[in-house]
Amino acid sequence: MRAETLKGHLDGMLLAVLEAEPRHGYAIMEALRAGSGGQFDLPTGTVYPALHRLERAGLVQATWSVHGGRRRRLYQLTPDGRRALDSERRTWRDFSSAVTALLRPPSPAASQP
Amino acid sequence: MTRPGPVQPGGGPTVESYLAAITARLPGPARSRAGIVDELRSGLLDAADAHRSAGLPPAEAARAATREFGDPRQVADGFRAEIAARQARRTSISLMAGGPLVGALWVVAALTSHLGMHLGSPWHWPELSPVLTAGIHVVAVVIVAAAWAALAGFAVTGRLTRWLPARPGRGPTVAGIAGFGAAGADLVMLSLLAGQLAIAPGKLSPLPIALAAAASLARLTLATRAAHQCLAIRSALAVA
Numbered sequence: 058m059r060a061e062t063l064k065g066h067l068d069g070m071l072l073a074v075l076e077a078e079p080r081h082g083y084a085i086m087e088a089l090r091a092g093s094g095g096q097f098d099l100p101t102g103t104v105y106p107a108l109h110r111l112e113r114a115g116l117v118q119a120t121w122s123v124h125g126g127r128r129r130r131l132y133q134l135t136p137d138g139r140r141a142l143d144s145e146r147r148t149w150r151d152f153s154s155a156v157t158a159l160l161r162p163p164s165p166a167a168s169q170p
Numbered sequence: 171m172t173r174p175g176p177v178q179p180g181g182g183p184t185v186e187s188y189l190a191a192i193t194a195r196l197p198g199p200a201r202s203r204a205g206i207v208d209e210l211r212s213g214l215l216d217a218a219d220a221h222r223s224a225g226l227p228p229a230e231a232a233r234a235a236t237r238e239f240g241d242p243r244q245v246a247d248g249f250r251a252e253i254a255a256r257q258a259r260r261t262s263i264s265l266m267a268g269g270p271l272v273g274a275l276w277v278v279a280a281l282t283s284h285l286g287m288h289l290g291s292p293w294h295w296p297e298l299s300p301v302l303t304a305g306i307h308v309v310a311v312v313i314v315a316a317a318w319a320a321l322a323g324f325a326v327t328g329r330l331t332r333w334l335p336a337r338p339g340r341g342p343t344v345a346g347i348a349g350f351g352a353a354g355a356d357l358v359m360l361s362l363l364a365g366q367l368a369i370a371p372g373k374l375s376p377l378p379i380a381l382a383a384a385a386s387l388a389r390l391t392l393a394t395r396a397a398h399q400c401l402a403i404r405s406a407l408a409v410a
Contacts, residue, residue: 082209083216100240101217102192105210106248113255114331127216130209141332 067107069145070097072138075117079133082108108132116141184232185214188242195246197406198253198399206249214239251338254403255327258341261396262323265348269317272385276359279378305362309355316351319344342404349397356390
């Protein structure tokens, strides 16, 4: 999938990936890839500025910690981040069900005279 | 097979030269870049580990990791906007925190000086020269404008980021205006003080005046530097 198509939804997906547990940058990227069945394959480097922006917006909180002998910046959702994720989910559900309804091919029964 | 490169701290030659390409495009003080580079390095090493586990030799795994991270220019551009916002936010917060203190010191200095012994607003004090009155008016207007600019700089670089359309130049612009505004107010106050000292030094109480002047001088220096940094980062964004 093209990076531009993804961009508008990146924030919501990053929040979703962090919902279950705190993760560091590379693990977030791997979770995005795995969770989308390999569809979302952004340049990994572009995920980091997005995470910093979410941190500045108060949606995630980052802390440095040492895992496996490597210093990593661990991101976790804040209460505001959870709320933002809920609202992102609602918006997406409404949007996608509307688009699905509109794009559905006409059923054979309805198209018969 | 590739020749073994020189041993480098951290990520090895491929990763380190990739990081150097990003660092070269990041504006601002080295301190703010160091955290970003550390975080990217640990991510690149994670990626290289993953490629090594998939069977690539170390040097090839490092190259695959940098390819996976993408064009260093694109990564740096993403961070430039972040660095700009952080600089703007830091400047706005410092100005909002320091402003009331500097203001309070000048009010105390005025009230304890002979001029201020009468109650009422400073600009209504009868002994004030027209120049002093006009100067104080100018300072009041500039300070109010700078305070609003600092507030805007704080607001647009924080939680509002979620709802505002992405315009990375906005934060540094208003923070720069706030910084130059505060510095301008300090310059006027210090000039008025110098004038007053030349005309009627006996009317001023030395210690509070010295404190207020020192505070204004310190803020003049710091605010000018911060405002310059904000505008420099803003023009770096425009070039990107």
